[in-house]
Amino acid sequence: MSYLLPETDPVLASCRGLVTAHPDLLTLSQDPLYVRALDPSPDRRVALVSGGGSGHEPLHAGLLGRGGLDAVAPGRVFASPHNRQIVAASRSTLRAGGVLHIVKNYTGDRINFGVAAERLRADGIPVEQVLVTDDVATSAAGAGRRGTAATVVVEKILGAAADQGAGLEELAALGREVVDRSRSLAVCTRAHTSPSTLQPAFDLAPAHADYGVGIHGERGSRSIPLPRVEDLVRRMLSDLCTAVPDTPEGVLLVVNGLGATSLLELQAVTAIAAAQLGARGHHVAAALTGTHVGALDMAGLSLTLTALRPGWLTLWQADAHTPLTTWPRTAALPRTHITPPDLLDRPAAPQGSSALLDRYAAIVSQVRDSLTALDQLAGDGDFGDNLASGLARAKTRARETDEDGMTAASHVFLNEVGGTSGPLLGLLFQHLAAATAACPDGQRPAVPALAEALAAGCAAIRRVGGAGSGDRTLVDALLPAAQSLRDADKRARERAVTDAALAAVEGARGTAGMLGARGRSSYIGARALGIPDPGAVGVALLLIAAADVYEPRSATALPAPGHLTRHTPSTPAA
Template identity: 60%
Template structure:
């Protein structure tokens, strides 16, 4: 199992944990289970009660307290709360003007909340409901069930919480909630299903490179699968569909970028920037952009976008102060959606018969692209898994740099890797490229054997001075040292094929790292777990000398092993 949950009463235990961390603000009632705010705003005339299945945290418990909800009723994982939970939570918190129940549109939730409404009315307590049904993927004309309730629930609860603190009546809150729902739509995508707490396996299978489009927050499959496009393309498509579904009105929106459980802040903030850009291109102003995990689906890898077309005063409600576990911005930050894009850099025309170091750059880029995933998998076994992307990204940028400036290929590689590629290996490769660039003739001819040997030896010395690694430490130095030794004392066949011999030595040195216990770098932290895994940096050195051989000695380079073969594990 991948979840660290107690075997019995996980939802109750989590509720107790929330109260332990917010002892002044939250109380837990366990028979039946519900949570209440200890210090609701004294100006409230109506209590706000919500809830639903667990597994969507921080919804709804994250909005419990002043500026939010008076009570929350958590069901079991992905299961609606029982009507008794809702009924007793409402009895415990009802104000002089009654209680408003906020309900996500799922059959179990609707039935149990409606039974609670009947019981409260029987007791003479004023009660009304707001039904949240924002999910665009389930907007089906002939459906009797209607749209699902998803992440717009956060917007509804936040705005209604502020209005309730201002003393709004039950009728006013119900009308405002319905208005917010009608002007909100959400859409979600996933690259991996959530893990089932029962089986420990993904709830459904998605092949690599495929997205489920229109998923639900309980792991419901999307309306279709699609080949994964670039994230900017995906965001623009979702934006167009959401805007088309919103009612007409002022072109100003609140944009909620919601993670579904396993989506990082890095991703969500990137998506936020892309969303603001897409809205600006369509003439829509983003008054508020709110990235974060607010309505999760356990550990689903995906995100949802919610757009709410704002009315006058709603940004003030959003900015109203809260005292809840989930924090919200205290001030509205107006985002400029219309910032001009930087002017494109003029690109000189490219020759069709590239030679010399530019041809080496192109060949290396092709090889690295082909084996990027292999390098990533190897790095995940011995490090942090970023090497393949860092290497491929740097090589791509070097290609663009060469196009834009006209510099030679290895010089562009040196510039990018020394100045822009982070991590441990990026600048070290920059030193290697710098020395190779210094011996690359400007006329597109290959460097001489002596020049190649000198450059490789100098690069090795520089990398060892900076990084401190020695042969045998299981780093890129092992491949580079083997190459330098072969070039310094070349075998007879090197006279005719120096680049191929250098590449063969680099491959041997790289593959030999699989038998070494790492003594440098992140691989040294995992001890014997790295045994049997060749060092990704050493393999990248071997791939570089393979590219040199492919360009300058195509007839003899055919005896080199395929890049996919040497990087396979």
């Protein structure tokens, strides 16, 4: 992110870009620097002015316009605006009823907005201030709670009330009550990039999170081992719910990204948080999801809860014409459509072996991150997670249904695992199940049956995907494994699976020297050289698992799974 900031006055450049994108909504003053709404509501009697350090976009300028703010004074990155900017912004939007300043509780902001208010009052202009103090991580701080993501709630609700003609004292009282009933908490898994050093502002131990960070990149009060997202949300909500009063009107939930967290993740957290709040007895009346108060490119999120009063939800849902235009309506827990089990393509199978599935899942779990790294270099980075999570679900299904492991895996991968490799592996598992389902746990199926299963699975994959030998796909590991099993004579059948695994390993390693003709690696050409195909590695790991289960003595000759995921990318000539 920081590589793209211009060296000279990046904040001014950003403001120019915002006004360029919204010329119908905004106008810019360059000296002193502030941004003003062009078309405020004619019913507004009081001007709403806010501002603060830059780096938190789209706060505050994203809320400029009808239903929002009248003017915003932006400071330098993570630094307060000068009081001269605030005075000029306030005067440019002045109404007969005066001006209300919305201020986040940081020392520089308090001082500069305070000085600006004194200067305006000296000219006879009525001024009030709403100080946002919502961060529960700093409840014990001498300076009071920091002002963070609840600022969006305050500005939106006050913007709607101002458009209805509310007076200065009424708006100030409403804003202070919204602050009193709002609390926020933030966590991060990676610090923001310092614009001056182009390095993370602080270091975190691997698989740890900083709990209670600030939007200026302040460290949290403590670092914690990164839990499952459900447990992290539960912990955050526990801290928030103890600080927010109960209300029959329900709560407003804001799930806010800190700059580098994807909408995919934030929306998932919204679903988790809404469900957990419901379980606690809190009705989620509305929810807002997205990056609204960032911290440059920090990887993390904050949760905000506002205990609603009568009439606040209507103000929250009122129309707004600002750069942020996607204001939500009433929220409700979604109804999830679940296909009845009898309508699913569920192959019937007797209770059989789970040993192969269990061993395969254990191996993949060990090298999951390495598989992800391979796929990031030669694809899109989802293979390790897709494979590991699919196998974990298959283990659960096998346990709950008494299905053979490969039968359970075929169901999960064909019906639930997305991407390219998921359904293709589902076809392979479906054919393997024909050989494994009738065997007692851990007993090797007949070699001809295994050979036929691999060959049939490979044929199905080739029919669907169109790949052949040398195209740099999982077929390059599967074909030689199937051929090895077919070629096993009676004297060698005691180690037939081990030999097939060795053939699959060599096939997977060979893909590192191939240019992709199919699949995602075909898009990057020579950049994939030196990197084995993740799908082929996944097949080789399956054969290694089979050898471990069915031929433990001879399987000792196989390479460790971690060796198979090593790579040495080639650097193509320019």
